[in-house]
Amino acid sequence: MKIHLLANPNSGDKSALEKYEKLTHAYPNIDFKLYITTKVDDEKNQVTAILSSFNKEEDAILVIGGDGTLSKVLSHLPKDIPFAYYPSGSGNDFARSLNINYIDNIISAIKQKQKQTINVINYDNGIIINSLDFGFAAKVISFSENSPLKTILGKVKLGKLIYPLYGVVSLFCTPTATVFLETEQEKFTLSDIFFLSFANSRYFGGGIVVWPDASPFEPNINCVYFKDEGLLKNVMTLLAVLFKNHKNTPAINHKIFKKVTITSTKENLVQVDGEVIETNQLSLCCEQREIYL
Numbered sequence: 001m002k003i004h005l006l007a008n009p010n011s012g013d014k015s016a017l018e019k020y021e022k023l024t025h026a027y028p029n030i031d032f033k034l035y036i037t038t039k040v041d042d043e044k045n046q047v048t049a050i051l052s053s054f055n056k057e058e059d060a061i062l063v064i065g066g067d068g069t070l071s072k073v074l075s076h077l078p079k080d081i082p083f084a085y086y087p088s089g090s091g092n093d094f095a096r097s098l099n100i101n102y103i104d105n106i107i108s109a110i111k112q113k114q115k116q117t118i119n120v121i122n123y124d125n126g127i128i129i130n131s132l133d134f135g136f137a138a139k140v141i142s143f144s145e146n147s148p149l150k151t152i153l154g155k156v157k158l159g160k161l162i163y164p165l166y167g168v169v170s171l172f173c174t175p176t177a178t179v180f181l182e183t184e185q186e187k188f189t190l191s192d193i194f195f196l197s198f199a200n201s202r203y204f205g206g207g208i209v210v211w212p213d214a215s216p217f218e219p220n221i222n223c224v225y226f227k228d229e230g231l232l233k234n235v236m237t238l239l240a241v242l243f244k245n246h247k248n249t250p251a252i253n254h255k256i257f258k259k260v261t262i263t264s265t266k267e268n269l270v271q272v273d274g275e276v277i278e279t280n281q282l283s284l285c286c287e288q289r290e291i292y293l
């Protein structure tokens with residue numbers, strides 16, 4: 001058996017290669033082949049390299065990186081190939097949603113070919129493993145991604161602090177969004193939106209709960225949103241999110257979709273698993289994948 005190990009050395013506290021070294025010492029009998037991403041968006045090249053020598057019956061793929069690395073790997077990995085994942089990012093929300101904590105458990109699942117079916121979200125540019133967000137969360141991620149502070153805090157294992165820091169800043173400068181949603185059953189408009197998230201996992205932003213019942217084991221796109229109601233009310237509603245009080249807060253709306261198209265008259269800032277894009281049209285649907293767990 002060979003484990004093709006794809007590592008992003010730049011994720012979070014930059015510990016992916018150290019984790020690889022530890023694995024090779026702990027499991028001398030496993031044939032690890034290392035693929036290192038060397039620049040932004042290199043996941044596609046590394047997945048192509050893996051697939052060129054991948055034996056579907058014998059081999060396994062293990063990804064070590066943050067949420068952004070995994071979502072980009074899955075965007076290029078064929079649906080029918082299972083994967084294993086060990087986090088080394090700043091937020092690690094996907095690992096938190098699935099309780100992925102110990103590398104030994106993952107290696108054991110790979111050895112025993114023990115797989116579970118999970119749901120991710122397929123969208124126009126690839127795969128979402130946690131959430132796609134408009135409004136407040138997109139603004140926070142946009143600030144964080146462009147900030148040298150992320151690297152500095154990541155090095156001292158405080159990478160998660162970047163989100164509350166820019167959360168406060170974003171309270172004062174998040175533009176509202178108006179979007180049109182179309183599902184198989186209904187069409188409706190969400191106007192003056194401050195917070196709008198489409199999630200298949202429970203967490204985003206380094207452990208903040210998007211929706212308490214969201215789980216990758218359910219084939220659902222959880223749509224969570226609230227309107228812009230001024231600074232004070234926005235802070236109160238965000239605190240309700242922070243303290244997991246979603247269901248008792250009337251301002252917070254929740255809907256479940258299997259498939260949804262989102263359009264808007266102007267381009268909006270959108271965050272997808274920690275990466276920021278600008279768009280005015282998106283189509284989302286649930287997709288199943290197999291993970292060694």
Ligand SMILES: Nc1ncnc2c1ncn2[C@@H]1O[C@H](COP(=O)(O)OP(=O)(O)OP(=O)(O)O)[C@@H](O)[C@H]1O
Nearest residue numbers: 011012037038040041066067068069089090091092
């Ligand atoms: N060697 C590299 N140098 C710089 N960027 C890289 C490198 N390899 C991959 N990337 C890019 O890094 C981004 C993913 O980072 P990742 O999400 O894994 O880390 P993180 O942001 O610290 O973690 P998290 O998403 O869990 O908060 C992707 O855009 C990916 O293409």
